[in-house]
Amino acid sequence: MGFHLDPDKRVPVDRAATLVADGAMVALGGGLSARLPMALVRELIRQGRQGLHVVGSAHGIDVDLLVAAGAIAVCEESYVGFEQDLGLAPAFRRAAERGTIEVRESCCDTILMQLRAAEFGLPFLPVRGVRGSDILRLHPEYGEVRCPFTAETLVAVPPLRPDIVLIHALLADRQGNLHLEQPYVLDERFAAASRNVVATAERIVSTEEVAAAGITIPGHLVAAVSEVPFGAHPSSCYPAYAYDRPHLAGYVRAAAAGDGELACYLERFVTGVPDEEGYRKVVGEEHLSALGRWSESTTAWKGLFT
Amino acid sequence: MERAVHVSTADSFSLDEWFVIALARTIRDGEVTFHGFGSPCAQVAMHVAKRTHARRMLLVEGATYACNPDPPFIPPTGNDASLQRGAAYRMRFEEFFDAAIRGDVDRMFLSGGQIDGYGNTNVTAIGADDYPATLPKVKLGGGGGGCNLAATIGHLTLWTTRHRSGRALVQHCDFITDMGHRTPAGSRSGLGYSGGGPQWLVTELGIFDFDTEGDTQGAARLRQLFPDVDLETVRAATGFELRVAPDLSSVRPPSAAELAVLRGIDPLGVRRSEFSAAELRRTFSYSASGRCQC
Missing domain, CATH: 3.40.1080.10 (Glutaconate Coenzyme A-transferase)
Incomplete structure (x- = not known):
């Protein structure tokens, strides 16, 4: 692989999404309901992408929506769901129970070590734990290794080298330098281990502005970048906006009902709108800007979550 | 999910409150402690312990990896900026996992x-x-x-x-x-x-x-x-x-201090999302002798 040295990587988000091929191994940035690359996820669904192999740590609507749209063949995440608050991920759960997706459930530290093996250019790394867990049954590719120094037996895992990672950033410049707010989750590791980084950002600004905020992921790892305001909605992208709990609750209801109601959600928010500008209109500009008012007061912040 | 406003008063308390306090007491002072995401009871319990008997603990938030944050409230999602408030330092994902794997984390x-x-x-x-x-x-x-x-x-x-x-x-x-x-x-x-x-x-x-x-x-x-x-x-x-x-x-029944801290840190009642409606109806009160009556 090589670094990406083009001076200007800005493209519209639909062009950026074409870098993800059918059947690709795709890492998803962010985690739970924070900084998920939702604009790219929606665009992949609009373009009818299929057979994806998604990898990551703990995720929610990004994975569930891709499953709902029939885009995923293999799911290798450590968790997919909506936490205690909104419960199990309905489309993921249904597909796993029917066997229409292959679930290679993984574990956060195992994924981290597999990404590091890829970053380090090593053929494997040992991991702690996993022995004694039935997670082993889901991973026939794991091996065992005996430490030449201590004689301990450890599980050995191969490198995980995604074809592409999708990341949503707060700020980017035209070269693809990205500024993220913490938690970065696995985004830095994904960026270094993957063949390509495709990013969206709330705003594309000058290099000086990104550098002043702090470059989390350097442009030489990034293949394409698109400016998409509210590109993480309905997950959060602080400090720009909090997550949209009512929207997520509505999605979970529709996805749990399945069939017609789920088709309705997809039509209304994804396939029935031509692009992300259309998405923002359907969600409502006023509704979206209210998510940015978390910072006005603790009362306002709490009010978004009740 | 709608959450009823809890009805417990200074003299009475609910099972969900007592349960979280019982969880909090499993933490010993000075421990490095972590909760998994999607675990509101454990999350609230850690903040109760930190503010009562375990002031020296290092509290690592389950999805923000913030060290000893002082959140204005516990939100319904584990990866929210409120859970970083007041934290002087936030670990990276890999920093936390490395510490835990090499044996530097005491409780989860x-x-x-x-x-x-x-x-x-x-x-x-x-x-x-x-x-x-x-x-x-x-x-x-x-x-x-x-x-x-x-x-x-x-x-x-x-x-x-x-x-x-x-x-x-x-x-x-x-x-x-x-x-x-x-x-x-x-x-x-x-x-x-x-x-x-x-x-x-x-x-x-x-x-x-x-x-x-x-x-x-x-x-x-x-x-x-x-x-x-x-x-x-x-x-x-x-x-x-x-x-x-x-x-x-x-x-052991909750102390007044434990209850006050719990109610302050969890005004949204996110802990309640883990319980069935029947369990949420279990309430207790202190009798004149200070013993708990059901």
């Missing part, structure tokens, strides 16, 4: 759809004991970091709020996601784990510990009961053989 909270008598937990799939060969009845969300962390973290506090259902504490987990004291593959020492494994199992009916030696090493043992629960109720709800400590006692 873990739950599961199924928990067996050795503290193995299942958060992967229910209804097929050879998953993935057979498809499950219920695919759960997944274990996050548990199957690595359960091996190396100093002690685990397990909990469930669904003991009474009879489906949570089982003879055998359909699938072992996170390892307890003994799995079909062997014991902790045989498998090379450096951590101590489950130390407490707190349920809405009572509190178990785990034998530390002898033939029953690693087996759960009932130590305390909530005062409105009898032994037969626990026995009927427990899938593994119920072993009872000779000095079985009642769970």
Whole structure:
């Protein structure tokens, strides 16, 4: 692989999404309901992408929506769901129970070590734990290794080298330098281990502005970048906006009902709108800007979550 | 999910409050403590401990990895900026996992759809004991970091709020996601784990510990009961053989300070999302003698 040295990587988000091929191994940035690359996820669904192999740590609507749209063949995440608050991920759960997706459930530290093996250019790394867990049954590719120094037996895992990672950033410049707010989750590791980084950002600004905020992921790892305001909605992208709990609750209801109601959600928010500008209109500009008012007061912040 | 405003007052308290305080007391002062995401009871408990008996603990938030944050409230999602407020330092994901794997984290909270008598937990799939060969009845969300962390973290506090259902504490987990004291593959020492494994199992009916030696090493043992629960109720709800400590006692009621801290940190009542409506109706009050009445 090589670094990406083009001076200007800005493209519209639909062009950026074409870098993800059918059947690709795709890492998803962010985690739970924070900084998920939702604009790219929606665009992949609009373009009818299929057979994806998604990898990551703990995720929610990004994975569930891709499953709902029939885009995923293999799911290798450590968790997919909506936490205690909104419960199990309905489309993921249904597909796993029917066997229409292959679930290679993984574990956060195992994924981290597999990404590091890829970053380090090593053929494997040992991991702690996993022995004694039935997670082993889901991973026939794991091996065992005996430490030449201590004689301990450890599980050995191969490198995980995604074809592409999708990341949503707060700020980017035209070269693809990205500024993220913490938690970065696995985004830095994904960026270094993957063949390509495709990013969206709330705003594309000058290099000086990104550098002043702090470059989390350097442009030489990034293949394409698109400016998409509210590109993480309905997950959060602080400090720009909090997550949209009512929207997520509505999605979970529709996805749990399945069939017609789920088709309705997809039509209304994804396939029935031509692009992300259309998405923002359907969600409502006023509704979206209210998510940015978390910072006005603790009362306002709490009010978004009740 | 709508959350009712809790009705407890200074003189009375609810089961969900008492339960979280019981969880908090499993943390010892000075411990480095972590909770998994999607675990509001454990999350609130850590903040209660930090503000009462365990002021020296290092509290690491479960999805922001913030160190000792001072959140204005506990939100319904574990990855929210409110859970970084007031933290001078936020670990990276890998920084936390590296610390935990090398043995620098003292305690973690873990739950599961199924928990067996050795503290193995299942958060992967229910209804097929050879998953993935057979498809499950219920695919759960997944274990996050548990199957690595359960091996190396100093002690685990397990909990469930669904003991009474009879489906949570089982003879055998359909699938072992996170390892307890003994799995079909062997014991902790045989498998090379450096951590101590489950130390407490707190349920809405009572509190178990785990034998530390002898033939029953690693087996759960009932130590305390909530005062409105009898032994037969626990026995009927427990899938593994119920072993009872000779000095079985009642769970110590919350102190006024613990209740005040709990109510301050969890004004949204996110802890309540873990309980059935019937359990949420359990309320208790202090009598004139200071003893708890149900």
